[in-house]
Amino acid sequence: MTMEATRYDDGSITYPGHPRGPGGSEPVETIDLSEYTAEIVTWTTSTATPPGVREPNHLAIVEFDVEGESVRAIGQLTTGDVETGDEVRPVYVDELRDPGAGIREPESQAWDGYRFEPV
Amino acid sequence: MGRVAIIGASMTQFGQREGEWIQDLLAEAGIECLEDAGVDADDVEHLYVSNMASGEFEGQTGVPNALAHDLDAMPAYTQRIDQTSSSGGAGIYAAWQSVASGASDMTMLVGGEKMTHKTTGEATDVIASLTHPAEYKHGVTLPSFAGLTARHYLERFDAPRESLGKVAVKNHKNGVDNPHAQFQTEVDLETVLESPIVADPLRLYDFCPITDGSAALMLCPESIAKEYADEYAVITGIDGATDTHVVHEREDPTVMGGVVESGKGAYEMSGYGPDDIDVAELHDMFTILEFLQMEGLGFAEQGEAWKRVEEGHTERDGELPINTSGGLKSKGHPLGASGVAQGVEIYEQLVGEAGPRQVDADVGLCCNVGGFGNCVITTIMEAAQ
Amino acid sequence: MERVAIIGASMTQFGHREGEWITDLLAAAGSDCLEDAGVDASDVEHLYVSNMTSGEFEGQTGVMNALVHDIGAIPAYTQRVDQTSASGGAGIYAAWQSIESGASDMTLLVGGEKMTHRSTAETTDIIASVTHPVEYNAGVTLPSFAGLTARHYLERFDAPRESLGKVAVKNHKNGVDNPHAQFRKEVDLETVLESPIVADPLRLYDFCPITDGSAALLFCPESVAREYTDDYAVVTGVDGATDTQVVHERADPTVMDGVVESGNGAYEMSGLAPADIDVAELHDMFTILEFLQMEGLGFAEQGEAWKRVEDGDTERDTGELPTNTSGGLKSKGHPLGASGVAQGVEIYEQLVGEAGPRQVDADAGLCCNVGGFGNCVITTIMEAAR
Numbered sequence: 006m007t008m009e010a011t012r013y014d015d016g017s018i019t020y021p022g023h024p025r026g027p028g029g030s031e032p033v034e035t036i037d038l039s040e041y042t043a044e045i046v047t048w049t050t051s052t053a054t055p056p057g058v059r060e061p062n063h064l065a066i067v068e069f070d071v072e073g074e075s076v077r078a079i080g081q082l083t084t085g086d087v088e089t090g091d092e093v094r095p096v097y098v099d100e101l102r103d104p105g106a107g108i109r110e111p112e113s114q115a116w117d118g119y120r121f122e123p124v
Numbered sequence: 125m126g127r128v129a130i131i132g133a134s135m136t137q138f139g140q141r142e143g144e145w146i147q148d149l150l151a152e153a154g155i156e157c158l159e160d161a162g163v164d165a166d167d168v169e170h171l172y173v174s175n176m177a178s179g180e181f182e183g184q185t186g187v188p189n190a191l192a193h194d195l196d197a198m199p200a201y202t203q204r205i206d207q208t209s210s211s212g213g214a215g216i217y218a219a220w221q222s223v224a225s226g227a228s229d230m231t232m233l234v235g236g237e238k239m240t241h242k243t244t245g246e247a248t249d250v251i252a253s254l255t256h257p258a259e260y261k262h263g264v265t266l267p268s269f270a271g272l273t274a275r276h277y278l279e280r281f282d283a284p285r286e287s288l289g290k291v292a293v294k295n296h297k298n299g300v301d302n303p304h305a306q307f308q309t310e311v312d313l314e315t316v317l318e319s320p321i322v323a324d325p326l327r328l329y330d331f332c333p334i335t336d337g338s339a340a341l342m343l344c345p346e347s348i349a350k351e352y353a354d355e356y357a358v359i360t361g362i363d364g365a366t367d368t369h370v371v372h373e374r375e376d377p378t379v380m381g382g383v384v385e386s387g388k389g390a391y392e393m394s395g396y397g398p399d400d401i402d403v404a405e406l407h408d409m410f411t412i413l414e415f416l417q418m419e420g421l422g423f424a425e426q427g428e429a430w431k432r433v434e435e436g437h438t439e440r441d442g443e444l445p446i447n448t449s450g451g452l453k454s455k456g457h458p459l460g461a462s463g464v465a466q467g468v469e470i471y472e473q474l475v476g477e478a479g480p481r482q483v484d485a486d487v488g489l490c491c492n493v494g495g496f497g498n499c500v501i502t503t504i505m506e507a508a509q
Numbered sequence: 510m511e512r513v514a515i516i517g518a519s520m521t522q523f524g525h526r527e528g529e530w531i532t533d534l535l536a537a538a539g540s541d542c543l544e545d546a547g548v549d550a551s552d553v554e555h556l557y558v559s560n561m562t563s564g565e566f567e568g569q570t571g572v573m574n575a576l577v578h579d580i581g582a583i584p585a586y587t588q589r590v591d592q593t594s595a596s597g598g599a600g601i602y603a604a605w606q607s608i609e610s611g612a613s614d615m616t617l618l619v620g621g622e623k624m625t626h627r628s629t630a631e632t633t634d635i636i637a638s639v640t641h642p643v644e645y646n647a648g649v650t651l652p653s654f655a656g657l658t659a660r661h662y663l664e665r666f667d668a669p670r671e672s673l674g675k676v677a678v679k680n681h682k683n684g685v686d687n688p689h690a691q692f693r694k695e696v697d698l699e700t701v702l703e704s705p706i707v708a709d710p711l712r713l714y715d716f717c718p719i720t721d722g723s724a725a726l727l728f729c730p731e732s733v734a735r736e737y738t739d740d741y742a743v744v745t746g747v748d749g750a751t752d753t754q755v756v757h758e759r760a761d762p763t764v765m766d767g768v769v770e771s772g773n774g775a776y777e778m779s780g781l782a783p784a785d786i787d788v789a790e791l792h793d794m795f796t797i798l799e800f801l802q803m804e805g806l807g808f809a810e811q812g813e814a815w816k817r818v819e820d821g822d823t824e825r826d827t828g829e830l831p832t833n834t835s836g837g838l839k840s841k842g843h844p845l846g847a848s849g850v851a852q853g854v855e856i857y858e859q860l861v862g863e864a865g866p867r868q869v870d871a872d873a874g875l876c877c878n879v880g881g882f883g884n885c886v887i888t889t890i891m892e893a894a895r
Contacts, residue, residue, distance in 0.1 A: 192885070201771075
């Protein structure tokens with residue numbers, strides 16, 4: 006399992022990847038973000054969670070530095086005891102929410118992924 | 125090319141409409157709008173329905189065709205317009221295009237949504253279905269985006285938590301005078317700040333409710349408007365623009381590119397600047413969004429909207445009254461109806477039909493935000509001269 | 510006012526697209542269309558997505574916002590267009606309006622639907638959700654409307670059952686030459702007439718399949734088109750019109766007013782008449798619909814379309830008015846939101862001479878896209894640029 010970001014021919018990197026990058030640029034390679042640490046840009050604890058989602062749900066937007074290029078990601082936190090600016094690392098979780106409980110077709114996407122844990 | 129006029133408007137009671145379904149709500153607003161404009165159903169050429177999720181909420185699709193039949197407006201052309209929570213603004217844009225292109229000389233736009241029969245969790249999930257799989261799997265919801273953005277805004281610009289609460293207090297106060305609003309009660313700042321946490325640092329009163337309702341507008345070329353009314357409004361600027369679908373990919377979490385770009389487009393088309401706007405309806409689905417739109421539309425510098433709110437600039441008797449209707453916050457937010465209802469408020473302000481909410485306005489603006497800024501439509505209207 | 514041109518077109522493989530979802534299909538057609546036209550994503554100003562039910566089928570809404578991001582076209586304005594199975598035709602009308610009104614100088618239209626992960630019964634139910642509660646309550650489906658209408662037509666006009674079968678045979682034959690079609694094999698009349706009954710008197714081969722797929726068209730003012738290409742098509746007539754939502758309330762079950770009214774509007778706008786049309790794509794979701802549209806659009810008198818089919822007038826290589834040269838919905842498949850766009854793709858390719866083995870001699874083409882069971886219809890007339 007990897008946390009795959011995509012680099013495009015204009016040098017930009019996004020997580021998740023898209024068929025085309027900014028301005029229609031072509032994808033050139035993937036980068037595994039799970040090998041990097043990131044910094045919390047902002048975070049929240051959500052209490053009104055939809056079917057199949059843990060309650061409360063701690064979430065953060067984090068920023069990776071990949072060879073000088075900033076890459077942001079969103080994901081669950083392992084704890085609500087964090088501050089903006091904290092350093093976190095991705096830890097693998099095999100099921101982030103119950104795939105059968107919500108409106109989304111279970112087969113249409115992955116349900117495993119990475120939570121962010123304070124370093 | 126002649127200008128596009130608005131000659132009629134209506135909205136149903138917003139709130140929990142027990143036993144009434146999407147088709148009932150759309151028909152109610154549609155019939156009232158025809159009556160308000162004095163237009164026969166036979167004269168409607170295009171009929172647009174702004175609705176995000178009638179199938180997901182109710183298992184009823186094809187609602188535009190139901191409405192055309194229910195109003196006996198056949199053979200008027202009809203189509204559903206979905207741009208998530210900015211479906212109403214997208215409907216105004218589509219209706220404008222239908223008239224400006226010459227395809228239609230009388231276009232009715234009806235927006236509506238039926239939501240309250242679902243639980244809060246289910247309704248939140250239907251709306252969260254607009255997120256990217258990489259967001260959805262983490263249980264990301266629209267309220268959680270608001271919490272993430274609010275924390276960042278407050279920390280970065282050193283804004284007090286109370287300033288967000290004051291948006292809710294103001295909009296609830298305005299809603300008291302709107303007979304169609306879901307909530308017609310004032311709330312005090314303490315109540316807002318002590319309400320239950322929904323997405324830290326935001327609390328229950330920072331969020332709009334879940335709502336059933338419908339609203340409608342009638343558009344036609346200005347030359348035809350004069351046959352029906354002396355008092356009408358004219359759309360002089362309108363544009364729509366997108367930002368990233370994946371919200372965290374934006375360079376600056378406090379800037380909504382769709383607000384900025386659609387605002388620029390609408391200003392340029394109308395020849396107006398932010399200072400020329402006398403009244404505005406902003407998409408306050410969450411209190412923080414009122415700040416982001418004020419800044420994106422040039423009503424405040426970046427990081428300073430909270431100061432204008434604290435200073436009372438956006439009160440109904442302030443320099444730029446914002447959300448005189450009560451906003452989504454107190455009026456409620458039936459997704460497809462909300463952008464249309466914004467237009468209804470600005471129309472009523474411009475033609476002098478806003479009753480106790482009336483302010484002195486020649487030019488008004490509405491900004492309707494889809495997703496969490498994924499696509500935004502800004503419309504500028506002015507009173508006909 | 511200057512005319513609205515079409516300068517590029519694309520469609521994905523139609524069929525069962527295992528493991529590909531609505532946003533994948535839309536992005537594939539969208540990027541292909543930009544490449545076909547030689548237009549940069551950053552030059553797109555409006556992006557319309559024709560799609561009926563991504564939420565109901567897949568629990569994924571906001572697909573237009575996903576698409577604008579996935580093809581790198583931000584900040585282009587975007588909106589989803591839903592007019593049930595005529596969403597594609599409604600998209601053509603919306604795209605035309607966006608250019609004609611001056612709101613956009615480059616509009617990409619992408620239609621698509623992902624359906625095959627659901628069972629036939631579930632899919633039928635999602636589509637049947639267009640019906641009025643009094644119809645839905647009785648278990649009425651779109652195929653059942655087709656059965657009801659076909660029996661009435663055959664009995665009233667003394668038309669042979671075989672004539673409907675010949676529509677299926679013709680469209681399957683045409684589909685053999687369409688590399689993107691779901692079915693690329695001929696069927697004989699006997700196979701059609703002996704296939705299992707679905708809605709008596711109609712049988713399996715009278716119906717289009719359930720399909721995943723996407724198609725796209727690129728629109729701009731004619732002055733802009735000339736910067737990109739010499740070969741383009743022009744939309745010279747387009748109109749849409751409704752009929753009753755409750756199907757049995759119509760005065761004549763064999764007349765679809767939406768077809769008649771939208772056809773009249775498109776003819777009037779273009780200055781062309783039925784006899785001027787060289788090639789047509791009709792919405793053959795069910796074989797009987799090809800008859801009703803031929804009659805509603807003036808290609809045959811009421812009750813006589815079956816004779817023109819029997820006479821071979823609608824055959825591709827030998828007929829006077831080749832109908833559904835693409836293979837139609839019948840063999841190409843019917844991914845709801847994509848179908849009307851794919852009709853436009855076929856007429857565009859015929860007019861600019863890119864239809865390969867399906868090519869006919871055509872200066873003016875028509876597509877007719879039917880929503881619900883004729884609840885709303887969009888008719889578009891295109892001409893080769895000259």
